Amino acid sequence: MPKKASFIVTPWEVKGEVDYEKLIREFGTTGITDDLIDRLAKHTGDIHPLLRRKVFFSHRDLDWILDKYEAGEKFFLYTGRGPSGHTHLGHLVPWFFTQWLQEKFGAELYFQMTDDEKFLHNPGLTLKDTVGYTYENALDIIACGFDPEKTFIFSDIEYSKTLYQIAVKVAKHITFSTVKAVFGFENSTNIGMAFFPAIQAVPCFLPSVLKGRNIPCLIPAAIDQDPYWRGVARAIAPKLGFYKPAQIHSKFIPGLGKGGKMSASEPETAIFTVDTPKTAHDKIMNSFTGGRATVQEQREKGGTPDICPVYHYYTVFLKDDKEVEEVYRRCKSGDLLCGEDKLRLSEVVKNFLKEHQRKREEAKKVLEKFMLRD
């Protein structure tokens, strides 16, 4: 697997490495260097495949987080989920990584379920729908292996007493102009959405408020979320006397269709954690690929794994680098045809789903232990 190709994760960003570097420059974030990975490895022992494969590729203040950690000041993790439907495999990728960070650093995790925002944003969803999905999605989170002693999942709606009291302190420092600029809101935006960025910023400071001391925060999230943290939470943290939250940014996991990330709004392009083996298999077999128009052309010119969702699934679900490299090489050379490739992925995904669904069922017994409520 050539180094350059490893930067290409989304099929619609063919330029790969170049574009992501441009993103880093535009957002003003910092690429994760090999030195920084080595420094992480001193604490973690091994390096998670998603970091090794540069799915997590950019950061803000991750070095500062390590400074603090090495000086004896532990950080907590904050990530979130908008519960507008069932969890799909794309959602799980950063959760796998977050679970690894929790395990290696013994970090507490605050997991925000933004059922308020999904209700406010989506005309077709009731509050009952989104709160319901909070609990469905929480099962998938728990199935990722988070520590029940150190993981606090909360519904914005059900934890709103605590959240609102902190959110008004955030909101006092954020004008409508700011959220227009940062989130693209307009005068036609409803006032619930206008306020929501304050609710979203709260978990950056929540453990500090709950424990009465300033605690560093690390947010693992996709790179497109960066402007939100920069424009709101990082901007107002000093005004409230808190540390600015640090971030570690991932690329996207592509959907099975052409040209878009996996999306719950196009169910045929996303494999849901509640899908049956047959449904998952059918979706994979119907997937867009980086293959050629004919078998003969593929044998001659080889496939283009860099734009192929099937290949990218291997980068997420195969733990062994050599196996991933083998798929890449065989595809590129024309040795591996899409049919064989998809059949194998189907087996990998079905095995994953079987195990995940078992853990998801187990999670129902311990769900309450994870939930934070007023």
Next chain:
Amino acid sequence: MPKKASFIVTPWEVKGEVDYEKLIREFGTTGITDDLIDRLAKHTGDIHPLLRRKVFFSHRDLDWILDKYEAGEKFFLYTGRGPSGHTHLGHLVPWFFTQWLQEKFGAELYFQMTDDEKFLHNPGLTLKDTVGYTYENALDIIACGFDPEKTFIFSDIEYSKTLYQIAVKVAKHITFSTVKAVFGFENSTNIGMAFFPAIQAVPCFLPSVLKGRNIPCLIPAAIDQDPYWRGVARAIAPKLGFYKPAQIHSKFIPGLGKGGKMSASEPETAIFTVDTPKTAHDKIMNSFTGGRATVQEQREKGGTPDICPVYHYYTVFLKDDKEVEEVYRRCKSGDLLCGEDKLRLSEVVKNFLKEHQRKREEAKKVLEKFMLRD
């Protein structure tokens, strides 16, 4: 006391009757007619002086509230207070009237303390300040004689779990354009204030949500609040399946200075419920009046009680119409000089304060019984 003069309550609105009628036309509200007062009296027996003296002078759907009541459907009362400081006598006036409505109609009262809004709006106030004033002000509310079984006082901050869950349903239907138009918000307005109109609308529907059935709501409040209810709560009520809240509107109680309502931001013009007898006395003796420049001129031309705060205090604190009329007549004729007038008011107010402060102290024992929390 001539009928026309009774419409003049605020010293800075000298045209009195004409202006208030203009307000009714501009806002599209309805004046309270003698017929409507007679209809109320069928249920209440007597008529409260503030209604008789037309301090409460306008309404929306009060006739509909009586239709419902007569058909066996009881209404609840909703009013509020922005706890940005201590209670002054001007605040108490609508509370006296609300207490009377509660007693006569056996109505439940939901009393919203907008400590979130006062914090968000005022750069100089902390959340601790405004929540603190919620409890200080609640003592004054209780001292007005509300029924502990039927009165629910709540801090927006401390009842925010329940409020937020309903507020998002309201907020989903209100755009930033709307709150710009109704409240005069701008892009520089903070997003907490932008959201607050949703929180303020919630109590209109709260008992209906809590009890699972549609219950009519009557809001006693100053006339300047009308656009808020019209633009938000009344506009979205049908979308959420609730009755539109009805309203009964009052004029203002003037401050002791010239040209403004009693304001906590000008402490020398307002008598606070926690003022000592001496402080109250000094404020009254230093009050602006409708008197002439010299005693001789006053004896010759008479005073102008219509623009005199001292006179207006009598209309609120003297129960006997004859006594109020006597003050008006003697002032107008030049028989009553301002010094005597103020000395008498000082006695009336000091007596009131003594009794109120006793009840306020008693209220501390029962405060918890009145407070609604998550």
